[in-house]
Amino acid sequence: MKRRHLLGLGLLLPAGGFLFAPRRAMARTNQARTNQEGGVAVRGTDVVAYVTEGRARPGLPAFAHDWQGARWLFATAAHRDAFAADPARYAPAYGGFCAFAVSEGYTAPIDPEAWRIVEGRLFLNHDRGVHRRWERDMARRITRGDANWPRLARQ
Template sequence: MAALNVEQGRAVKGYDVVAYFTDGQPVKGSPRFSVRWRGATWQFASAGHRAAFRHMPDRYAPRYGGYCAFAASQGRIVDIDPRRWKTEDGHLYLNANRLAHFLWLRDPAGHIRKGDAFWRTVPQREL
């Protein structure tokens, strides 16, 4: 299981990962609609979003354990700002800040290739 970025027990700082795909924007989740997966609590804005995640969590979970995608492409692990994001080829990528997001957008395919290679070297741990 991949290392997962968890803050106070919550994945993606409490944001609804399904909303990035369905609403096209970051939306804060609610403890009312939450589920435990991979040692973290994932929060959603609705019961429908929670059900979608339960059905296919790997489809919605962000790449690189929810850490900054641009930083991963540079061989580093850095926290994220859930408001800096991009979906690419059906996957969610989060970034640390505006600059990381801007740089990510300049070459998503190249950054994904480098990030994937780096992420394979990150020690996996059970949460």
């Protein structure tokens, strides 16, 4: 019985450290894999606009910034410069892949109009229908996505 108890404790300790890790810190890591098409991140959407304007806004090639193997487009030079100064503040969770899909253990493309900021983190989803499903169980989906992302980011 004592051995079984110690084994259980040994399994919980590493998980406990992960569960209590600050979410903001996790947002700043594991972003090496980025959702991109033709080298352009998140379908060319200005990710700073989600934070500063509360909306999805197309970026322009004139205001591009290369970060972590992808070209990020912005609607203004000010947005580009803000991102360049602190990309972790604006970069979407899970490299810009669909948050619902990541919570299920796979990656999927996104619709820039299906988004939400939660505790300072930008989450994107495949479409508005998937986004509504993600929102119905958002806390659990974020926990599962955070657990799945390190493995998916390495693939």
